[in-house]
Amino acid sequence: MRTIAVVNHKGGCAKTVTAINLSACMAESKKKVLLVDLDPQGHASLGFNVKPEELEKNMYHVLSESHWDTGMKDVIIGVDKYLDLAPSGIILSAVEQELAGQPGREDRLLNALAEMPNFYDYIIVDCPPSLGLLTFNALRASRELIVPVEASFFALHGLGKLSETIKLVEDRFDQKKHVHALATLYDRRTRIAGEVFGELRKYFGKNLFKTIIHINVRLKEATGFGQPICQYDRRSSGYRDYAALAKEVHSLSKTRAYGDRPEPTITTPLGPQTVKNGIKFSIKALGAKNVQVAGDFNNWNPNKGVLLDTEGQGVWSKVLPLEPGTYQYRFVVDGQWLEDPKNPNKTESPFGGWNSVIKYRQRKETRRGEKS
Numbered sequence: 261m262r263t264i265a266v267v268n269h270k271g272g273c274a275k276t277v278t279a280i281n282l283s284a285c286m287a288e289s290k291k292k293v294l295l296v297d298l299d300p301q302g303h304a305s306l307g308f309n310v311k312p313e314e315l316e317k318n319m320y321h322v323l324s325e326s327h328w329d330t331g332m333k334d335v336i337i338g339v340d341k342y343l344d345l346a347p348s349g350i351i352l353s354a355v356e357q358e359l360a361g362q363p364g365r366e367d368r369l370l371n372a373l374a375e376m377p378n379f380y381d382y383i384i385v386d387c388p389p390s391l392g393l394l395t396f397n398a399l400r401a402s403r404e405l406i407v408p409v410e411a412s413f414f415a416l417h418g419l420g421k422l423s424e425t426i427k428l429v430e431d432r433f434d435q436k437k438h439v440h441a442l443a444t445l446y447d448r449r450t451r452i453a454g455e456v457f458g459e460l461r462k463y464f465g466k467n468l469f470k471t472i473i474h475i476n477v478r479l480k481e482a483t484g485f486g487q488p489i490c491q492y493d494r495r496s497s498g499y500r501d502y503a504a505l506a507k508e509v510h511s512l513s514k515t516r517a518y519g520d521r522p523e524p525t526i527t528t529p530l531g532p533q534t535v536k537n538g539i540k541f542s543i544k545a546l547g548a549k550n551v552q553v554a555g556d557f558n559n560w561n562p563n564k565g566v567l568l569d570t571e572g573q574g575v576w577s578k579v580l581p582l583e584p585g586t587y588q589y590r591f592v593v594d595g596q597w598l599e600d601p602k603n604p605n606k607t608e609s610p611f612g613g614w615n616s617v618i619k620y621r622q623r624k625e626t627r628r629g630e631k632s
C-alpha cells in the first residue's frame with residue numbers, strides 16, 4: 261500500500277483535480293484506491309458527485325476526539341468498482357481548533373489509516389490550501405507527496421515554505437518523504453509555461469514528473485459534472501495526461517521500495533506493566549474483534565479477563581488485580597491463543613506452544629508515600 265498526499269498550500273493549483281483523476285485512472289487499471297478528502301471544502305467528494313451535506317459522517321468524525329468510536333470503515337463510500345472515497349464536510353474545519361494542544365493530534369489520520377485492513381494499493385489524500393493541522397496530518401500519514409505547481413507567474417513562490425514544513429515533519433518523526441512536483445495548468449501557447457517548467461526542473465531535478473498536465477477545459481467540466489475524466493471524456497487531452505501520470509506514479513514502485521503501510525503511534529506501553537493494584541496486560545491486535553487474557557489467575561477462563569480497546573489504535577488492555585505470585589498467561593485474539601509478543605519470559609505449555617510468565621510483586625508504600 262502506498263499513501264500519497266497531494267499537497268500545496270497555494271490555492272487553485274489543481275490539487276483536487278489531480279487527486280480525483282489520478283485516483284480514477286489508477287482504479288481504471290484495476291488498482292484498489294481510496295481517495296481521502298481532507299479539505300473542508302469537500303471538492304474531491306463533489307468531484308464524484310458525493311454531496312457532503314447529505315452525509316451523516318465524514319472525515320471530521322474520524323479525526324475528532326469526541327467521535328472516538330468512528331473509524332475509516334464508518335465513512336468510506338464505494339464510488340466505483342476499484343475506487344472508494346472517504347468524504348469531507350465543512351465541519352472538518354473545526355478539527356483544527358478542537359484538537360489544539362492535544363497530544364498526538366498530528367497522528368490522527370496516520371492511526372485511522374493504520375487501523376484499516378491492508379486492502380488498498382493506493383491511498384490518495386487531497387489536502388486543503390493551508391499548512392495547518394489537516395495538512396500536517398496528511399504529511400504525517402503519507403510517505404509520498406505530489407506537489408502540483410501551476411505553470412504560471414509566481415509558481416515557485418511559497419514552495420520554500422512548503423519545503424520547510426515537509427522538513428519539519430521529516431525531522432520530527434524521523435521519516436524521509438518522497439516529494440515529486442507536477443506541472444499543472446500548463447498552457448503550451450505561452451512562453452512563461454516553458455520557463456516555469458525549466459525552473460521547476462532546476463528546483464526539483466529528477467523529482468519532477470515527466471508528465472505535464474495541460475490546461476484542458478474538459479477537466480474543468482468533468483469536475484462540475486461530478487465525474488472523473490475517464491468517465492467524462494476519454495478522448496480529451498486531460499484524460500491522456502492523467503492516464504500518463506497514473507502510469508508514471510505506478511512505475512515508481514518498480515524503482516523504489518514504497519511498501520509503506522503506516523505504523524500507528526502507540527502511547528500505551530506494550531507488555532505487562534505493574535500498576536498500583538495489579539498487572540496491566542496490553543497487546544496490539546489491529547482489526548481484531550475480541551481480545552481476552554487467560555491465565556492461572558482466572559483458571560484459564562478467558563471470559564473472566566475480557567480486554568477492551570482503550571486507545572482506539574488497535575491496542576487492547578486491561579488491569580487485572582492480582583495477589584503477589586508468579587503467573588502464566590496467554591492472550592486470546594478472536595479465539596486464537598497467543599503468547600504475549602512483548603514479554604520475553606515464557607515457559608513451554610503442556611498443551612503445546614508457549615505460555616508467557618509474569619512475576620507480580622505488590623508495590624509497597626514507603627513512609628513518604630512513595631512506591632518501592
Ligand SMILES: Nc1ncnc2c1ncn2[C@@H]1O[C@H](COP(=O)(O)OP(=O)(O)OP(=O)(O)O)[C@@H](O)[C@H]1O
Binds near residue numbers: 273278473474480
Ligand atoms: N488542467 C486543467 N485545465 C483546466 N482547468 C483546470 C485544470 N486543472 C484544474 N483546473 C481548474 O482549476 C480550478 C482549481 O483546480 P483545483 O480545485 O483542483 O485546485 P486546488 O489546488 O484543489 O484548489 P484549492 O486550493 O482551493 O483546494 C478548478 O476550477 C479546476 O476545475
Ligand SMILES: [Mg+2]
Binds near residue numbers: 388
Ligand atoms: Mg482543492
